[in-house]
Amino acid sequence: MHTNKEPYYKSVGKEIEVFKHCYNGKLPVLLKGPTGTGKTRFLEHMAYKLETKMITVACHEETSATDLLGRFILKGAETVWKDGPLTTAVKKGHIIYLDEIAEARPDVIVAIHPLTDHRRQLYLDKLSEEIKAHEDFMLVASFNPGYQKGFKELKPSTRQRFVSLAFDYPDEKLEAEIVINETGLDEKDAKRLVKIANKIRNLRELGLMETVSTRLVVDAAKLMHSGLGKRLSVEVGMIQPLTDDNEILVALKDIADLMI
Numbered sequence: 001m002h003t004n005k006e007p008y009y010k011s012v013g014k015e016i017e018v019f020k021h022c023y024n025g026k027l028p029v030l031l032k033g034p035t036g037t038g039k040t041r042f043l044e045h046m047a048y049k050l051e052t053k054m055i056t057v058a059c060h061e062e063t064s065a066t067d068l069l070g071r072f073i074l075k076g077a078e079t080v081w082k083d084g085p086l087t088t089a090v091k092k093g094h095i096i097y098l099d100e101i102a103e104a105r106p107d108v109i110v111a112i113h114p115l116t117d118h119r120r121q122l123y124l125d126k127l128s129e130e131i132k133a134h135e136d137f138m139l140v141a142s143f144n145p146g147y148q149k150g151f152k153e154l155k156p157s158t159r160q161r162f163v164s165l166a167f168d169y170p171d172e173k174l175e176a177e178i179v180i181n182e183t184g185l186d187e188k189d190a191k192r193l194v195k196i197a198n199k200i201r202n203l204r205e206l207g208l209m210e211t212v213s214t215r216l217v218v219d220a221a222k223l224m225h226s227g228l229g230k231r232l233s234v235e236v237g238m239i240q241p242l243t244d245d246n247e248i249l250v251a252l253k254d255i256a257d258l259m260i
Contacts, residue, residue: 009038009045010178015165019046022163028116028139030101030159033167036213039142042167043097052136053094055085059104065111068098069124081127090115090122093136101141102154109158115139116161172198175214183221189230193217196234196256203255206248212238230260 022029023046031039040056047054057068068086072079089096098104098112114121120133141162143154169175172194179190197212220237224230239252 006048007041007044008178008181009041010170010174010181012170012174015042015167016046016049018163018165020050023050023138026120026135026138028141028162030162030164031140031142031167032145032164033142034169034213035144035210036215037167037169038214039167040097040099043095043140047095050095052138053092054097055089055094056097056099057085059098059100059102059108061103061105063104063108065105065107068108069111069122069126072126086111087122087124087131090131090133090137093134095138095140098139098141100144102143109155112139113158113161169197169201169214175217178214179217179221182218183225185221185225189224190221192260193221193224193234193238196259197238199255199259200238200242200252203252206251208242208248210242212242216241231257234260 019029019042021027031043033039043054057063066084068084070082070084070087073082074080083091086096088094098108101108111122114123115133115137116139120137122131122133123129124131170178172191175194175197176187176190179185179193180187183190185193194217197214197217200208201211216238220233223233223237234256235253239249239256242252243249
C-alpha cells in the first residue's frame with residue numbers, strides 16, 4: 001500500500017522507466033529473478049512513485065481462484081458476497097502483486113488470463129458477472145525461474161502475456177551501498193559481507209536450492225550493526241538459512257570465517 005515514507009530502492013538498469021511505460025500502457029508485468037533480489041521492494045517503490053495502492057498476494061500451492069476473486073460468506077442471517085484481493089484491485093484501480101505465481105493452482109492462471117490481454121476484464125462465475133478493469137488497475141506477478149526449475153513452471157502461453165523484467169544480484173559496489181543504506185553498517189564490514197555472499201553464490205558444486213540473497217546479507221548486517229559478533233551474525237543471518245546439510249554448513253562457515 002502507499003505509505004508516507006518512500007521505500008528505498010536503487011535502480012540497476014532501465015527497470016523504472018520500463019515499468020512506468022507498462023503502467024501507462026496498461027500492460028501486465030512479470031518480475032523474474034531469484035529470491036531476495038529486490039522484486040518486492042522495487043514494486044513498493046513504484047507504487048509509491050505512481051501514488052497508487054498495492055495489494056500483495058503470496059501465492060502457494062493452496063492458492064485458488066476463489067481466494068483471489070472472492071466468495072459468499074455468512075453475515076448474520078444473510079449470505080453475502082465478499083470481494084477477494086484481485087477483484088478489489090480490479091474495481092478500485094490498485095496494483096495487484098501475485099508473488100510466486102507459479103506456486104498457485106492452475107485455476108488462478110485461468111482467472112487472470114482475461115486481465116492480461118486487450119479485454120482487461122475479470123469474470124466472476126459465481127455471480128455470472130463480468131467486471132471491466134479500472135483505468136489504473138495493473139497486474140504484476142513474480143516468478144523465480146531458478147527455484148522453479150524441475151518443480152513448477154509457467155507455461156509459455158502464460159509467460160507471453162506479460163512484459164518481463166529480469167532481476168539478479170547487484171554488483172558488489174551497489175550491493176554494499178544497499179546494505180549500508182538499509183542497516184547503517186560501516187562500509188568496510190558491508191563490503192566484506194558482500195564478498196562472502198558472492199563467494200557462496202559462485203559455489204555451484206554445492207547444489208544449493210537457493211543461494212545468498214541480498215535480503216540475507218542485509219539480515220546479517222543488521223545483526224552485526226546491533227552488536228552481535230561478526231562471525232555469528234554471518235552464520236545465523238547468511239549461512240544457516242541456506243541448508244540443513246551439516247557438511248555443507250561446516251564448509252560454508254569455514255569459508256566465511258576466513259573472510260570475516
